[in-house]
Amino acid sequence: MNYKIGDLVRFVDEPIEGHITSIQANDIIGVTDDTGFEIPVLKTKVTLVHGNMRLPEDDREEELFTKNLPFVGKGIFMAVAGEQKDGLAKFYIVNETSYELLVSIAEVSGSKTTGVFANSIPKHDYAQVYTANFSSVGKWPTFQLQILRHSRDLQTQTQPISKEFRVKPLDLINSKERVEMLQEKAWLYELDKVEEDIGLDKLKNHFISHRPR
Incomplete structure (x- = not known):
């Protein structure tokens, strides 16, 4: 193997x-x-050990429970959990949306990548995708993330999420947030946040409008 x-x-x-x-x-x-x-x-x-070891009946029960709930379109996170004194950091993809996700994660090394995780993540679920030692946080890899969002219901068309992601040592100074799915606190990074492209003209106008008179 x-x-x-x-x-x-x-x-x-x-x-x-x-x-x-x-x-x-x-x-x-x-x-x-x-x-x-x-x-x-x-x-x-x-x-x-494969996936979250979910059984088919788990999905059927969840479908009945969530059938009449409003559709949640945003809320895909990378969560980094664990205590620095214990040594081990655990990386999770947390899916708070009503989409099913198809996730591919690769470790970037120069112009090449090595796959570290590829799997589907059901709606309102999570998956552990990587582990690392806090003692080597400065050497944690840069990840290439690719995520497809899928729904069997009629929804507004979404584009695949494709971005590079890396946890920086200074990020760990920030406070953790409680993640109910994980039943613990973690550093959270929003992956489906829309990046605002203000453009060159808007940037130029911004500086002109803020120039001292």
Whole structure:
């Protein structure tokens, strides 16, 4: 099995689950669990954990519950959770919208990228997409995010979200926000925020109008 950094795996012989944080020689991978410690283990001693392990009946129950609720068109976030003293940071895509999302995330390295996550995220749901150590926050990667929004109901047409994203060390000075889906606090980054393009002419007028007289 070809594993990659960020994959969620479970130990075959022990009740341990964590994310791959290093690929080592002799078919050994480093798996970091919730304690923040990296455990070396043979690839043959772990299995891949897929998605959020949702069952079909979960989706049917949710559909019945949300059928008469208003459609939520905005609210796609990258959430970074975890305590710096514990060492492990967890990256989530949080979908507060009524859209189903098709998400692809790649790690940018120069002019090339390496995929780290690709999956669908149901409406009003989330998925863990990456892990990293707080001790190396200055070396956290830049991500290329691509997100498609899908709805079976008639909605205004949306364009795919395509952008680069990186958490900067200074961002972690800001306060966390409570994320009910995760049942914990996290640093939140809005991914579907409309970027205002004021244009060159508007920028020029802005400076002219604010010039001291």
